[in-house]
Amino acid sequence: xxxxxxxxxxxxxxxxxxxxxxxxxxxxxxxxxxxxxxxxxxxxxxxxxxxxxxxxxxxxxxxxxxxxxxxxxxxxxxxxxxxxxxxxxxxxxxxxxxxxxxxxxxxxxxxxxxxxxxxxxxxxxxxxxxxxxxxxxxxxxxxxxxxxxxxxxxxxxxxxxxxxxxxxxxxxxxxxxxxxxxxxxxxxxxxxxxxxxxxxxxxxxxxxxxxxxxxxxxxxxxxxxxxxxxxxxxxxxxxxxxxxxxxxxxx
Amino acid sequence: xxxxxxxxxxxxxxxxxxxxxxxxxxxxxxxxxxxxxxxxxxxxxxxxxxxxxxxxxxxxxxxxxxxxxxxxxxxxxxxxxxxxxxxxxxxxxxxxxxxxxxxxxxxxxxxxxxxxxxxxxxxxxxxxxxxxxxxxxxxxxxxxxxxxxxxxxxxxxxxxxxxxxxxxxxxxxxxx
Numbered sequence: 001x002x003x004x005x006x007x008x009x010x011x012x013x014x015x016x017x018x019x020x021x022x023x024x025x026x027x028x029x030x031x032x033x034x035x036x037x038x039x040x041x042x043x044x045x046x047x048x049x050x051x052x053x054x055x056x057x058x059x060x061x062x063x064x065x066x067x068x069x070x071x072x073x074x075x076x077x078x079x080x081x082x083x084x085x086x087x088x089x090x091x092x093x094x095x096x097x098x099x100x101x102x103x104x105x106x107x108x109x110x111x112x113x114x115x116x117x118x119x120x121x122x123x124x125x126x127x128x129x130x131x132x133x134x135x136x137x138x139x140x141x142x143x144x145x146x147x148x149x150x151x152x153x154x155x156x157x158x159x160x161x162x163x164x165x166x167x168x169x170x171x172x173x174x175x176x177x178x179x180x181x182x183x184x185x186x187x188x189x190x191x192x193x194x195x196x197x198x199x200x201x202x203x204x205x206x207x208x209x210x211x212x213x214x215x216x217x218x219x220x221x222x223x224x225x226x227x228x229x230x231x232x233x234x235x236x237x238x239x240x241x242x243x244x245x246x247x248x249x250x251x
Numbered sequence: 252x253x254x255x256x257x258x259x260x261x262x263x264x265x266x267x268x269x270x271x272x273x274x275x276x277x278x279x280x281x282x283x284x285x286x287x288x289x290x291x292x293x294x295x296x297x298x299x300x301x302x303x304x305x306x307x308x309x310x311x312x313x314x315x316x317x318x319x320x321x322x323x324x325x326x327x328x329x330x331x332x333x334x335x336x337x338x339x340x341x342x343x344x345x346x347x348x349x350x351x352x353x354x355x356x357x358x359x360x361x362x363x364x365x366x367x368x369x370x371x372x373x374x375x376x377x378x379x380x381x382x383x384x385x386x387x388x389x390x391x392x393x394x395x396x397x398x399x400x401x402x403x404x405x406x407x408x409x410x411x412x413x414x415x416x417x418x419x420x421x422x423x424x425x426x427x
Contacts, residue, residue, distance in 0.1 A: 016342050017367030062367045103364055106418055110352065111344035113416045114407060118344075121408040122335050123324020127269045127317060 018066030019104045021048060026101070033101060036094055038077055042070040073097065147229040147236060149217075155196060155236050156213050163206055175208065180215035188225055188240045196227070196236035257283060258291045262308075265295075271314030271405075310410040312401050321408075339379075346372040347381060351403070352418050355385045355396035373397065381406060 015021040025044050026033055046067060052059050076093035092098075147155075188194060199216060203209045216238070219225050228237045252260060264272060264280060277288050292308075292315055299308045308317050319327040328335060339347065346369055349361050362369050376382040385398035399412070409415065 016345075017365060019366035060367065066366070100364075100366070104366065107345055107348045107352070107364060110348035110416065110418055111341060114344050114348055114351075115339075115341075117407040117409075118338060120321045121406065122338065123319075123328050124321050124408065125319045125327045125331060125333075127266070 017060070018045075018063050019101060021045065021063070022066070022097075023101060023105060023108075033098060036098065038070065038074050038094060042067075042074050045070055069097065147227045151229065152217075152227060152236070156209075159197065159200060160206065160209060163204075163209060175211055177211055177215045177218065180211050181219055184212070184215055184219060184238075185224060188238065192240065194238045196238060199238065252281065252283075257281070257287070258295060261288065261291055262295055265308060265315060265317045268316075271310075271312045271316040273314040277315070309408070311408055312404040313411055318408075339375075339381075340372075342369075343372050343375055347376055347399075347403070350376070350382050350397050351399050351412065351415060354398035355388075356398075357388055357390075357394040357396055359394060361397075 015024065022041065022045065025041050025048075026036060029037075029040065029044075031037055031041075049059060049063055049067060052063075073093045184199060187199075200209055200212055203212055216225075216227075220227055223241065226239050226241055228239060229235070230237070260281060261277060264277065274285060274288060277283075277292075278285060281288065283291075296308045296310075296315075299306065303320070305320050305323055306317055307320050308315060310316075311318070324335075342365075345365065346361060349364050350356055353360070353364075358369060358373055361373070373382070377384075380400055380402045382397050382403065383400050384395050386396045387393040388396050403409075404411065404414075
């Protein structure tokens with residue numbers, strides 16, 4: 001339980017609600033919950049509310065309703081007991097309040113049990129299954145976002161950094177961008193979607209990577225394929241446009 | 252499937268799945284009988300727990316699941332670059348306990364037990380997906396009924412609602 005500390009001369013525990021405060025008073029006075037000395041508890045309860053007022057703390061309406069209830073019970077306790085009533089409930093004006101306090105206490109105990117479990121479990125992690133290529137993308141609805149040129153370049157840069165710099169430069173370029181474009185389009189024909197990295201599977205030289213990348217950009221520009229990304233920093237997919245390839249090709 | 256492979260195959264499925272696997276799922280994946288699966292799973296759970304390694308198997312949220320050893324939470328979180336989720340406050344835990352044991356329950360009923368307005372806490376619990384709306388009560392004004400979620404079970408590592416500690420008998424010793 002937290003306490004207001006420091007500048008105040010009185011230490012005032014903060015209670016969530018009136019039941020909380022009552023349970024605290026019962027505990028502090030070491031009295032039997034089934035036989036609450038209602039005069040004593042009511043006095044201390046009202047003192048607490050006074051303190052809250054003095055400290056300028058906002059007093060929730062619930063606290064005031066309970067104050068009224070306590071005073072009502074206290075006054076009923078002063079009345080002579082009618083022998084005609086047959087049940088405990090009717091005889092003891094405190095009965096209803098006690099039942100409420102007991103029920104509330106039971107849930108407070110249960111909350112402590114949950115707290116312990118939370119302590120044990122809050123750092124437990126589960127495996128995140130690895131997406132298995134295009135099949136997975138069909139089964140689960142992937143959230144795909146259009147990727148912009150800068151993101152695409154960023155992804156390519158990462159790929160480039162993983163490739164060792166060439167020691168020997170092979171100058172005779174055998175593969176033109178056009179060749180590469182048709183190769184990519186051919187690969188795309190056979191599948192719904194292609195991982196960005198898969199495009200570069202056959203490229204071991206940085207210069208080849210570059211040709212492939214430029215070819216891809218050209219394909220995207222012509223609208224022959226689209227690039228999407230799963231979330232931020234997720235896998236980039238190259239996807240054949242479904243319906244309108246004809247129209248776009250013509251354009 | 253050969254007899255000697257059965258247990259290993261079940262173990263493998265748990266490894267591959269991130270989600271808790273139900274008996275039904277394991278059955279359709281392996282073709283084994285219910286009792287055979289539950290027996291083998293019990294063995295696996297015991298094997299892992301005896302080994303006290305980095306990974307454990309348990310019954311969570313209605314299925315079997317592999318998860319990191321709670322005793323090594325600090326390291327698991329470090330690896331993932333994650334921080335512990337913010338702990339629930341006592342009022343939130345109290346409210347959650349009431350909803351868990353008394354579901355389906357309306358907010359007004361929760362407030363009757365707590366003796367205090369619970370708008371804020373219920374919202375927090377909804378936001379964290381630990382509780383959800385499960386219907387409307389057939390009563391004037393048709394108030395919303397709340398219940399706990401699957402995330403609730405996962406958050407506390409519970410197999411199902413019967414896994415909740417029994418609510419202490421309302422009897423209480425003298426408040427001493």
